[in-house]
Amino acid sequence: MSILVTGGAGYIGSHVLRLLRDRGDDVVVIDDLSTGRLERIGDVPCVTINLAADDSPDLIAQVIAAYGVTAVIHLAAKKQVGESVERPGFYYRENVGGLANLFLGIEGTPVDRFVFSSSAAVYGSPASSTVREMDATQPVNPYGETKLAGEWLVRAAAHSLGIKTVSLRYFNVAGAGWPDLGDSKPLNLLTLAIAAIERGDQPVIFGDDFPTQDGTGVRDYVHVSDLAAAHLVALDGLAGGLEHDVFNVGTGTGASVREILAELQRVSGEDREPRITARRAGDPATVVADITRITQELSWRAERGVADMVESAWSAHLHERAGLAGVPVAPERA
Numbered sequence: 073m074s075i076l077v078t079g080g081a082g083y084i085g086s087h088v089l090r091l092l093r094d095r096g097d098d099v100v101v102i103d104d105l106s107t108g109r110l111e112r113i114g115d116v117p118c119v120t121i122n123l124a125a126d127d128s129p130d131l132i133a134q135v136i137a138a139y140g141v142t143a144v145i146h147l148a149a150k151k152q153v154g155e156s157v158e159r160p161g162f163y164y165r166e167n168v169g170g171l172a173n174l175f176l177g178i179e180g181t182p183v184d185r186f187v188f189s190s191s192a193a194v195y196g197s198p199a200s201s202t203v204r205e206m207d208a209t210q211p212v213n214p215y216g217e218t219k220l221a222g223e224w225l226v227r228a229a230a231h232s233l234g235i236k237t238v239s240l241r242y243f244n245v246a247g248a249g250w251p252d253l254g255d256s257k258p259l260n261l262l263t264l265a266i267a268a269i270e271r272g273d274q275p276v277i278f279g280d281d282f283p284t285q286d287g288t289g290v291r292d293y294v295h296v297s298d299l300a301a302a303h304l305v306a307l308d309g310l311a312g313g314l315e316h317d318v319f320n321v322g323t324g325t326g327a328s329v330r331e332i333l334a335e336l337q338r339v340s341g342e343d344r345e346p347r348i349t350a351r352r353a354g355d356p357a358t359v360v361a362d363i364t365r366i367t368q369e370l371s372w373r374a375e376r377g378v379a380d381m382v383e384s385a386w387s388a389h390l391h392e393r394a395g396l397a398g399v400p401v402a403p404e405r406a
Contacts (some may be wrong), residue, residue, distance in 0.1 A: 075096035076141045076210045079148030081108025081118060083255045085243060087300035088145060089113055100139040102226040103148065112253060116265065123170030125150055132177025139165050145303055146174060152259060152360060156215035167218035175229045183235060185310040187303055190239040194220040201358035205318050205365055212354050227317065236310040240302060242323035245360045247381035248296035254388020262382065265333055275333050279351030288329035290358040292322035295376035305372045322361025324373040335382040
């Protein structure tokens with residue numbers, strides 16, 4: 073028996089993969105390597121498949137048969153909000169079409185457990201600052217829409233295929249569990265700020281007039297290692313049966329943009345005053361996960377805080393910089 077991790081060569085996927093390997097699970101990866109890196113996964117078998125391609129169901133079925141797959145953790149997806157607005161058709165094809173093809177490949181196989189990578193983007197701009205799983209899902213961009221549609225598809229496939237499924241709604245993921253697995257794509261607050269520092273620029277704050285303690289937006293940031301651990305807990309929970317099939321994954325506490333940037337300034341030693349620009353349309357003041365359900369039902373709770381996220385992200389950045397400069401740096405646990 074083995075576990076298939078789609079997108080296992082990516083930022084989050086490689087963390088999930090390493091935790092699975094550390095506890096002795098047999099694992100195989102499917103990744104199109106559009107953003108993933110083979111060096112992240114070591115000696116784990118990786119089959120290059122574009123899940124959205126017409127021939128992928130047959131290829132997926134072959135992988136499942138060849139490696140004796142009985143469980144799937146699905147992380148492969150496009151995840152840039154701005155790009156999804158510019159290319160909605162592409163996002164629906166890749167994220168929803170790819171998921172549909174994955175289930176077509178699973179049909180008639182021994183796979184009986186499935187963990188889906190969803191997102192807090194399904195909530196859109198929530199009315200309450202603390203978000204519960206039963207709150208309204210009203211995504212405000214195509215990326216969030218594809219994640220919500222994915223949850224619907226996962227639920228329908230669970231019923232039709234008779235498999236156990238769960239969807240994990242990620243909040244704001246940051247940090248690195250190991251320096252060689254850092255998030256090198258400048259697509260979120262922390263990686264964008266690190267990239268700005270590397271260029272000699274000022275980090276940017278979008279709006280400092282929110283009704284929060286320091287005027288900047290407050291979000292729930294979760295360390296990627298805690299998020300990865302949540303996947304294993306959810307997968308194991310499916311073996312014993314779960315009451316619910318959707319869980320928030322966050323810390324249950326918020327940190328402001330200015331707090332994150334101040335921590336980065338401390339860790340990096342770079343004294344760069346952030347540049348304030350106008351708010352982005354649709355940005356709520358505060359969004360924090362209610363983690364009551366995952367804590368009570370799966371006994372999961374985040375173990376790391378903002379300092380851990382920022383310190384590990386900066387260490388991973390230095391590791392990446394050294395590697396690009398041709399200086400060998402041995403991977404180590406953060």
